Amino acid sequence: xxxxxxPDEDDFRAxxxxxxxxxxxxxxxxxxxxxxxxxxAYDTTWQRMxxxxxxxxxxxxxxxxxxxATPTQHLIFLEETERAGxxxxxxxFVGLLHAGPTVAAEGTAHQRARWLPPILRGDEIWCxxxxxxxxxxxxxxxxxxxxxxxxDYVVTGAKIWTSHAEVADWCELLVRTDPEAPKHRGISxxxxxxxxxxxxxxxxxxxxxxxxxxxxxxxxxxxxxxxxIGDENDGWRVTMVTLSFERxxxxxxxxxxxxxxxxxxxxxxxxxGRWDDAALRRRLGRLAAEFTALWRxxxxxxxxxxxxxxxxxxxxxxxxxxxxxxxxxxxxAAAEVLGAGALDADHEWVAARLSSxxxxxxxGTSQIQQNIVAERILGLPKGR
Amino acid sequence: MDFRLTDDQEAxxxxxxxxxxxxxxxxxxxxxxxxxxxxxxxxxxxGAAGFFAxxxxxxxxxxxxxxxxxxxxxxxxxxxxxxxxxxxxxxxxGVVDGVADGERIVALAxxxxxxxxxxxPDDCDELIMLEEPQGKPCGAYxxxxxxxxxxxxxxxxxxDPLTPLAHLPGPSAPRTPLGAAVDVPxxxxxxxxxxxxxxxxxASRTVEDAVxxxxxxxxxxxxxxxxxxxxHLCAGMLVRAETARSAVYAAAVTESEQEVAAAKLLxxxxxxxxxxxxxxxxxxxxFTWEADVHLHLKRGWLRAESWGRAHVMEERLAxxxxxx
Ligand SMILES: Cc1cc2nc3c(=O)[nH]c(=O)nc-3n(C[C@H](O)[C@H](O)[C@H](O)COP(=O)(O)OP(=O)(O)OC[C@H]3O[C@@H](n4cnc5c(N)ncnc54)[C@H](O)[C@@H]3O)c2cc1C
Numbered sequence: 001x002x003x004x005x006x007p008d009e010d011d012f013r014a015x016x017x018x019x020x021x022x023x024x025x026x027x028x029x030x031x032x033x034x035x036x037x038x039x040x041a042y043d044t045t046w047q048r049m050x051x052x053x054x055x056x057x058x059x060x061x062x063x064x065x066x067x068x069a070t071p072t073q074h075l076i077f078l079e080e081t082e083r084a085g086x087x088x089x090x091x092x093f094v095g096l097l098h099a100g101p102t103v104a105a106e107g108t109a110h111q112r113a114r115w116l117p118p119i120l121r122g123d124e125i126w127c128x129x130x131x132x133x134x135x136x137x138x139x140x141x142x143x144x145x146x147x148x149x150x151x152d153y154v155v156t157g158a159k160i161w162t163s164h165a166e167v168a169d170w171c172e173l174l175v176r177t178d179p180e181a182p183k184h185r186g187i188s189x190x191x192x193x194x195x196x197x198x199x200x201x202x203x204x205x206x207x208x209x210x211x212x213x214x215x216x217x218x219x220x221x222x223x224x225x226x227x228x229i230g231d232e233n234d235g236w237r238v239t240m241v242t243l244s245f246e247r248x249x250x251x252x253x254x255x256x257x258x259x260x261x262x263x264x265x266x267x268x269x270x271x272x273g274r275w276d277d278a279a280l281r282r283r284l285g286r287l288a289a290e291f292t293a294l295w296r297x298x299x300x301x302x303x304x305x306x307x308x309x310x311x312x313x314x315x316x317x318x319x320x321x322x323x324x325x326x327x328x329x330x331x332x333a334a335a336e337v338l339g340a341g342a343l344d345a346d347h348e349w350v351a352a353r354l355s356s357x358x359x360x361x362x363x364g365t366s367q368i369q370q371n372i373v374a375e376r377i378l379g380l381p382k383g384r
Numbered sequence: 385m386d387f388r389l390t391d392d393q394e395a396x397x398x399x400x401x402x403x404x405x406x407x408x409x410x411x412x413x414x415x416x417x418x419x420x421x422x423x424x425x426x427x428x429x430x431g432a433a434g435f436f437a438x439x440x441x442x443x444x445x446x447x448x449x450x451x452x453x454x455x456x457x458x459x460x461x462x463x464x465x466x467x468x469x470x471x472x473x474x475x476x477x478g479v480v481d482g483v484a485d486g487e488r489i490v491a492l493a494x495x496x497x498x499x500x501x502x503x504x505p506d507d508c509d510e511l512i513m514l515e516e517p518q519g520k521p522c523g524a525y526x527x528x529x530x531x532x533x534x535x536x537x538x539x540x541x542x543x544d545p546l547t548p549l550a551h552l553p554g555p556s557a558p559r560t561p562l563g564a565a566v567d568v569p570x571x572x573x574x575x576x577x578x579x580x581x582x583x584x585x586x587a588s589r590t591v592e593d594a595v596x597x598x599x600x601x602x603x604x605x606x607x608x609x610x611x612x613x614x615x616h617l618c619a620g621m622l623v624r625a626e627t628a629r630s631a632v633y634a635a636a637v638t639e640s641e642q643e644v645a646a647a648k649l650l651x652x653x654x655x656x657x658x659x660x661x662x663x664x665x666x667x668x669x670x671f672t673w674e675a676d677v678h679l680h681l682k683r684g685w686l687r688a689e690s691w692g693r694a695h696v697m698e699e700r701l702a703x704x705x706x707x708x
Contacts, residue, residue, distance in 0.1 A: 282698035
């Protein structure tokens with residue numbers, strides 16, 4: 001049980017802090033939430049700055065162009081960038097956290113050389129085309145068909161809830177290449193160029209009023225077979241590699257941010273008089289315990305990942321279950337602090353309250369996470 | 385940073401588990417339900433195994449380990465439902481003669497912050513109270529057990545069959561200062577943490593019991609653990625226990641007042657809620673005296689009342705939000 005950092009890690013933190021202190025003031029102003037081209041430009045500018053400073057793909061292996069940092073260094077990076085108010089990974093999320101690591105782990109030398117450097121430099125944005133109208137939690141039920149025709153696959157089908165589809169250059173696409181095989185065995189993973197003829201993106205409006213995700217229609221889109229990562233029909237296994245990355249480290253910075261928001265809630269409550277309500281104080285006190293524990297749970301999971309060479313374990317599901325719920329509780333408490341102000345959709349906490357509702361749905365719903373915990377960690381039998 | 389247990393810590397935990405399984409297995413546990421008098425022989429063995437002297441320096445006959453190790457031992461005791469003032473004896477070893485080796489048994493109670501009772505009055509030799517008696521400074525005071533019992537109203541009938549209780553004595557009982565060496569805030573903090581560790585042990589034990597039952601009990605031609613409603617109860621239990629574990633272990637390392645408060649709050653919740661869900665997973669069997677789960681629930685309730693109840697810890701954490 002060692003929570004201290006080595007001199008090397010302290011040094012890494014100090015250098016990072018120094019760099020953040022110099023780099024952040026040079027960033028352009030943040031674009032408006034609805035300005036997607038502006039957001040893409042902002043997020044890729046930041047990624048380019050990270051690249052030039054040697055912080056891009058920190059947790060990626062060196063032979064994939066990453067820095068080969070330890071999980072602990074990655075944790076420090078996420079903690080410090082959040083503390084300093086640096087931009088989130090934003091539009092680079094899929095490239096850095098799913099598609100890139102998948103190409104790095106499963107791609108050929110040629111594929112790695114083609115796709116990894118542009119992700120690290122912020123030149124290319126990826127999105128994730130997994131979910132379909134009839135394949136959500138039961139992802140393996142996906143039906144988008146890819147039929148081999150010479151050197152190409154001809155892809156036809158529909159994807160949905162595709163985040164950042166409007167601004168993406170590439171899509172990590174799951175397709176069915178063998179309709180006869182059992183559902184997990186007939187899937188392949190393709191890199192789809194978003195500007196290919198036959199790709200139509202139609203933005204969907206979320207309950208927060210924004211257009212964070214989209215529907216994507218694929219009408220006989222030709223995708224070169226060399227864009228397939230892994231073997232034909234082996235896409236399910238290839239995909240599972242990505243999903244474990246998604247659940248492992250995606251929320252570290254957010255936990256740090258939530259602790260800051262909580263302190264801001266307390267100060268606001270003191271200033272507007274709601275602090276006199278013992279029930280509210282106790283609620284905030286409990287949330288403080290919650291986020292303290294979540295931060296420690298993150299350190300626990302990172303320590304475990306260190307043992308498994310960076311691949312996050314099932315602890316990620318435990319974390320995601322608790323965190324997604326805690327985040328919703330946090331912004332419900334914010335609404336209590338704000339009182340009637342909680343009806344003002346422009347307030348930052350109100351927007352966050354609305355978007356917090358997606359946390360128990362996206363990246364595997366809470367019910368699915370509970371199934372995973374029960375079956376894979378606790379060993380309860382599969383079934384109903 | 386490596387938050388995982390070291391090999392030595394793993395070994396210590398395994399040894400504590402083995403000792404408790406051997407000396408306080410299910411048969412002994414059930415016998416204690418009928419007769420909760422403490423087994424002084426067992427207490428001496430725990431003393432010999434270093435449960436109490438764990439953190440005393442080796443030069444003073446102790447084991448020379450730290451708070452994280454004490455947390456692991458208390459966690460195991462909580463798992464095994466070991467009755468008796470383990471936390472008190474651990475904290476007062478080296479302060480009260482004879483406690484370190486298990487010869488003397490002492491209770492520790494916080495008269496200033498509650499809950500106003502102490503455990504195992506008939507088995508303890510002495511009661512140590514943290515209080516501020518009239519005209520005296522706040523500190524730790526000792527009272528012989530018999531005199532403490534005599535100066536108190538008739539004892540309540542304890543909800544936990546393994547933990548007899550007595551009210552704290554009135555002002556007529558004699559009190560001698562325990563000596564200058566006692567750091568009261570630290571004693572309170574460590575008592576809260578070690579109590580949380582016991583809660584954690586109980587919380588993870590009830591996960592195991594629920595899961596074990598869910599795997600074997602069949603209804604509708606299938607193990608009940610294959611029904612999602614049961615699965616999700618079990619998953620929720622694990623999430624509670626593991627979240628509490630991170631908080632308790634971290635508090636053992638940092639010893640910060642805030643982290644101890646967080647640990648106590650989350651471990652109390654994990655112990656009590658997990659015991660209740662464990663009752664539910666056991667169905668009618670869970671509602672019997674015969675099943676052990678009610679013993680976890682009742683001890684969980686008892687510990688949740690001691691060394692920082694939920695509202696105290698929540699207010700403390702809230703105040704810190706403004707200070708930080
Ligand atoms: C903000 C946001 C962004 C997203 N971004 C992307 C993206 O970029 N790319 C992408 O591919 N997908 C994305 N998704 C999709 C997301 O992965 C799916 O929404 C999610 O997997 C659930 O699938 P579904 O919406 O079809 O719901 P369903 O699977 O239909 O679930 C509906 C309800 O039924 C429950 N349920 C379903 N099956 C079970 C079961 N076996 N046991 C118990 N309960 C069950 C669910 O928990 C849920 O409550 C995003 C979603 C959101 C909200």
